[in-house]
Amino acid sequence: MYAPEQEQPIISWQQFEQTDIRVGTIIEVAPYPEARKPAYKLTIDLGPLGIKKSSAQVTAHYTPETLTGMQVLCVVNLGKKQIGSFMSEVLVTGFEDENKAIILAQPAGKVPNGSKLI
Numbered sequence: 001m002y003a004p005e006q007e008q009p010i011i012s013w014q015q016f017e018q019t020d021i022r023v024g025t026i027i028e029v030a031p032y033p034e035a036r037k038p039a040y041k042l043t044i045d046l047g048p049l050g051i052k053k054s055s056a057q058v059t060a061h062y063t064p065e066t067l068t069g070m071q072v073l074c075v076v077n078l079g080k081k082q083i084g085s086f087m088s089e090v091l092v093t094g095f096e097d098e099n100k101a102i103i104l105a106q107p108a109g110k111v112p113n114g115s116k117l118i
Contacts, residue, residue: 020077021117023107029064047114052089060101073105
């Protein structure tokens with residue numbers, strides 16, 4: 001049985017529509033040894049939005065080989081964020097498993113890069 005989780009405030013549809021979530025394909029994965037927690041540097045093809053970079057703490061479930069070619073859901077309108085020595089341009093989304101390791105959010109089937117979550 002799970003302990004009840006604190007509910008988040010209700011937002012409007014207009015607020016939700018401001019979050020721009022797109023699909024992209026990971027085209028390159030590099031180690032990020034200087035990160036505080038184990039992470040990779042990802043290069044993601046977002047189609048018409050271009051090639052973007054992100055840092056992701058996903059080393060528990062993924063290797064560079066399993067990540068390359070994978071489609072993932074990215075929030076593209078949060079602005080850039082400095083993560084140590086690395087500038088992240090998009091947020092790659094995922095869910096925590098029972099050990100708090102990240103499982104990446106993906107479309108159920110292949111879709112064109114840059115497709116918007118609706």
